[in-house]
Amino acid sequence: MELLEQIQAIVKDAAEALAVANDAAAVEAVRAKTIGRNGSFTALGPLMGKVPPEDKPKMGRAFNEAKQELAKLLEEAKDRVAASEGADPAKMLDVTLPGRKAPAGRKHPLTQTMEECCNIFRRMGFVATSGPEIEKVFNNFDALNAPADHPSRSAQDTFYFEDGRLLRSHTSPVQVRTMLSKKPPVRIVAPGRCFRRDTPDATHGVHFHQIEGLYIDTNVSMADLKSTLLAFASEFFGPDIKVRMRPSFFPFTEPSVECDFTCVMCGGKGCPVCKNSGWIECAGAGMVNPNVLRNVGYDPETCQGFAFGMGIDRLTMIKHRIEDLRLFSENDVRFLEQF
């Protein structure tokens, strides 16, 4: 038989045999019979040397093409057989069995709120700062323009220590510390723990968490305050949240306002949570009282600015519809896992 015909016959036979091969052994048999050490195609190799020189290019090409074709057929048959063998139930994994969980802890919801708040304000150019929880009366009250006989100063409302210092009743002392140590401009938020002598219940505890904001520069206005809180609210609660300001009173700001955000429960339509007003009170704020500026050595003629305070616990409760503050300090893992 001519060499060329032999090559073609081997490829043809192999293709036919592989087409009906239905297990790995059958495929392997074909491989051994063709390109195996004693295979028929392997045996043709030495014969190629004896081909007349003028036929060499043509025969060489045919031989190589056939070799590649055989390899391809074997590969395809192998894949096909392997795919059908996967169906063996003894080798099948139950993919619905639980995976081995990679470590995935969670930050406490209060911390998450605190960090989220910080990050939102950081994007607006605020820097998050902290201060001690044990404070001087000056930093917690005097500097903040609290009247000498203000009830919040009483031992009824505020925790005191023997040396006359106290547990800060808000994070505002951080404002005072910042302003005492730095000239304007100042743009900080101060998240942290504060203390008030409340009897613990579903909405009160002896401690709570606040985030305080302060921005002092030459020309900061109520419009900046409103816009900053609006930007915060729309990032924290969602794009459709609006901000409303109502007149209020705090010794450390003038004008003072209470800031309401659109109720997240009802979207402003009115529900029991917002007492049908469509708004929920979220922040106390205002323009820093000139007396506060004077108390820290700033000149109200050359600088002005706003301050605001929000309850981290309250923001978290609103965001996640949590009704009982005590869940935060119980630290039940079934609770912690949800955030």
Added chain:
Amino acid sequence: MKISLNWLSDYVDVNTDPVELAAILTRAGIEVEEINSSATVPAGVMTAKILSRDPHPNSDHLSICKVDPGTGEPVQIVCGAPNCDAGNIVPLATLGTVFKDPEGGKDFVIKPSKLRGVESFGMMCSARELGLSNDHDGLMIFPADTALGQPVDKMYPGETIFSLELTQNRPDWLSHWGIARDVNALCDGILHFPDITLPEPNVTKNFDNLVKVEASDLCPKYTARVIKGVKVGPSPEWLKNRLESVGIRSIDNIVDITNYVMLELGVPLHVFDRALLDGGIVVRRAAAGESITALDGKKYDLKPDMLVIADEKKPVAIAGVMGGEFSGVRAETTDVVLEAAFFDKSSIRFTSAALNLRSDASHRYERGVDPEMVEKASARAAKLILELAGGELVSPLVSVAANYAKPQEFRCRYQKIRSLLGMEISDLELASIFSKLGIEVNPLRDGEALVLPPSYRADVKEEADLAEEAARIYGLDKIPEIPVKAIQAQKFSEDTFAPTDRIRTALVSCGLFECVCGSMIGEKEALQDTRFAAEDLLKPVNPISSELAIMRPSLLAGMLDVVRRNISRRNLNLALFEIGRVFSANKEKFPEERDELMIAMTGIRHPERFSAELKETYDFYDLKGCLEGMLEILGIVNYSVKAAQDARFCNGECAELFFGKQSVGLFGRASDKLTKGMRLQTPLYMAVLSMNAVLNAARKPEEYQKLSPFPGTTRDVAFLAPLEMENAKVLDFIRRAGVKNLVDVQLFDIFMDDSMAGKKSMAYSLTFRSPEKTLTDEEVNQAHEKLRVKLERGLGVELR
């Protein structure tokens, strides 16, 4: 405070719907918390006369009436009431009148209808149908002289009461007149001050000694009037109704008048029975040991810094707080002394707080009463007493006044106010708002004015205060929303929260859940941490309870509590951490406040899996792995761990973490003493680390390590070592051996068996790699052999 709209309309025209008025006031800072309305008669009900009554052909009890609602054009009404007789004037609900269902159900609208085949064009009403009384026996009948066609809702307007939530800086709002002033400013009305014209007093004796003020610092103004021959009795209905509508109980005409004028003008008043006073009135500080029985029947021990109103022998009232039980008006009182005064607010606040005695008077005085209103209030009350209780004014106004702080004139630059508010509002508009609020505005030069606040606005002292008034009246909703400018006012390196955030993130990536516990704990719990003694504990002087009496010295007690609570709730697999502030009273332990990091782990490593994996519980190395993971994420490489011993941990399962030579804290298995009674099913592992150390630890250099493109070659080395040989010691020895191209050493086997005679086998895999070339077998073998020799000689191990 409660405000009656009927009462309010005595002083200002209130033409606005109550709901809208409430919204206007709330926007201006006078927060209306609640609106209570007793108005019930719907619009469309008219007075009408029944002209004729005929029986209904198809009914025994219905009548067909012709009724004139004042138009002269009688309408036909079918009526079932027994008293729909011709000639009666009755309320007629005309077509289109809407009756609201008080329960919130469907409205009921009067429409033309047919009753048993006879047309009817309206409904005549009983008093109950109009919500005016419970009388439903028949139609409501008006007096025969009632004009026809009058809207009945105007005849019975009912009463609307606003409950106000007021801020403490605005005592001028604590009266109807005060609210009327702001309504006037907000709604552009006209103010009418109540009538205070008095008859000439019939003065027959000298009253110069009636009042003596010995403490003018606490009482800058005291006035008194004497009225003789009053008749104490019940108040007229209108007065009773007014007081009751705002929640004040009627007592008698004299007391009611003082309350009325207080609610009207904001000045608390008091009336003494002249017969019960020994001589004139002395305003003085209480004497040591003095006491008084107040109107509430309780006896109060007075302190020398409290202000009292006394006669020549005894205190007769706690000034500005409450009158005395035995000097006030009685049924048999005939001659009275009417007090109107201005007291120092701090003094009243102090007295009221010290005695724990609060009244409507002290509420007003401690916030600040308008000193200029004192005389007017006195005149107003005197006028009402003469009108309602008779008697004769026998004294002039006896007034003792000293100096007191009055609002000061100051400069107002309109541009500064605009700059504070960030909104455009013209000079003219600003000036007009201030004038409406009673602030005198005297133009100074372009864009500037001198302003003088009225006596009742002691809170207005500078431009910021004016800005608040402008915002309040002009409308905070008009403040524009502008783009937020992000400026770099401060450097991010000043951000003290970010570093702690990074540590939390690292711990969370290691699979831990964060807890947040309270800062206050009980003493016994605090002392569970054996690092501290009772004298190290920091305590507030006014704790809320003994369970919350100590500022936590460490996070241990809180964390144990969390573990205990979770276990009791069958949450058995816990991997927790807390980063929190801890406190010390002993500077040698640590200075006052610092942050601590605590980790706790107990339970099964993979509770979500099954079979054998459910037996794999957390052990020492899970905790250590957590710490190592955290340190790796934080880039802290220069650390070491040494075996340690501590009462909080089990012996043999406790280690100390070091950064260089600095101790960072301890970790290991919690001692049995700490976990006693917790019903743990698996051991508890915990770590207590100093946050300062972690925050300030040296991080590895920022420059990256070049990657060698050449392949690495591994060799193993195994040896028998004494049982106490620590892995760290072996690694340290190998590192110091200075073997060239040795880039990694990994322990891969450690075991003991009986054949080893009290030793253990340790096996390490060594990786050799050069940054410059592919190492030959020979080079690697040489290095390997050199290390083997060194190990045998230097570390004294037995090569295998």
